[in-house]
Amino acid sequence: MRPWIHIIGGGLSGLSLAESLSKYPKFPGPVVISEPKITNLNERTFSFWFTKPEESFLRPQHVSDRWSISGDGFQVKHRGQRFSYGTIMGKTVLSAALKAVEAHPQITIREERVSSMPDADHVFDCRPQGPDTFSLIQSFAGTEIVFHLPHGVESVGLMRSLEATSTGIRFLYLLPLSQRRLLIEHTEFTSVPADLDKLSEMNQVFIEQEFPLGAYEVTRVEAAHIPMGFKKRESAFGIPLGSRAGMARNATGYGYRTIRYTTHRMAQELIEKNEITPYRSPRLVSWADNLFIELIKNRPEAMPAVLAQLARNMGPDNFAAFMTSYSLTDILRVLWTAPMKPFALALFGLYRWI
Ligand SMILES: Cc1cc2nc3c(=O)[nH]c(=O)nc-3n(C[C@H](O)[C@H](O)[C@H](O)COP(=O)(O)OP(=O)(O)OC[C@H]3O[C@@H](n4cnc5c(N)ncnc54)[C@H](O)[C@@H]3O)c2cc1C
Missing domain, CATH: 1.10.260 (434 Repressor (Amino-terminal Domain))
Structure with missing residues (x-):
């Protein structure tokens, strides 16, 4: 049977749309998700700011109301009243989405890479664009470590040791994930892709300087180049979704919040009107x-x-x-x-x- 909806890419945006659709018991036809590597999300953590009423929808697992920015000769410390900073692990997002999707009789995940326009009433294209199309690039390498004892880091170091480079800026991002887990990320906002191995080595140097050997273990690494705006839009198969559609904020690279809310709104629109308003950032x-x-x-x-x-x-x-x-x-x-x-x-x- 011809699909009602075909979603190309089962990453954050594709699975968020499918999860929101799965709340409705009956569709006009099948929903297909094509994804060559469904476990991709396991390698990520998603952080975002949120207000109290948004908590149950965005589901942060770790929350902090304190964050700071520091560089040579300055330090600004913030304590949010209206906003908190939350983090959810990619593997939590993935398992919740898979549970919802697999329980719906009309949704199927196909392990495949799509290379031409699929035949369906609505096609959503979540394939990420390449760094050569980004206006500015956010390059980062993250190292997650787990301590045998509480690490005592309470506040999020949003931008630590902020400094200019010849192609942009570089800083250290220090994120407590629990009392014993920390994510350390060296990040660059840069006009040419940064060397991810070099950023990863900087994490290692920082960890060895800050914490005694034997007090921690490295449990996970993540690294990527993410878009900060696009200078060129690649043509999409159908309606672009996720970071390809500009849902990751240009100035910051944050996309989780916008992706979750926008795909939720789109699912409702598809069910109620069988049509879709593409995303446009204000x-x-x-x-x-x-x-x-x-x-x-x-x-x-x-x-x-x-x-x-x-x-x-x-x-x-x-x-x-x-x-x-x-x-x-x-x-x-x-x-x-x-x-x-x-x-x-x-x-x-x-x-x-x-
Ligand atoms: C490592 C990392 C950490 C991030 N951290 C944060 C954060 O802390 N907070 C935040 O707000 N944002 C964050 N972002 C930005 C943004 O939220 C994510 O990039 C988010 O995953 C974007 O969702 P997406 O669906 O557009 O892309 P993705 O989640 O990358 O999904 C795209 C999927 O498409 C699949 N695909 C590619 N080509 C094909 C093809 N031909 N056929 C079928 N499938 C295909 C890929 O396998 C992939 O699974 C992060 C991004 C990265 C890369």
């Missing part, structure tokens, strides 16, 4: 993100000071809202509190005056 958000990306590309050496000033001026909740693109009002507030000179000059392309 224009003001795209415009502000583009300004930010151009600043990083053109004046990397100015960025540690710009980011320090942004974090200081905005305060915890406005900063979290900026990272999440929570609402247009939040974005306007960010523009209002952003350091005037660099942003105003970037607006007119006058990077050499910054």
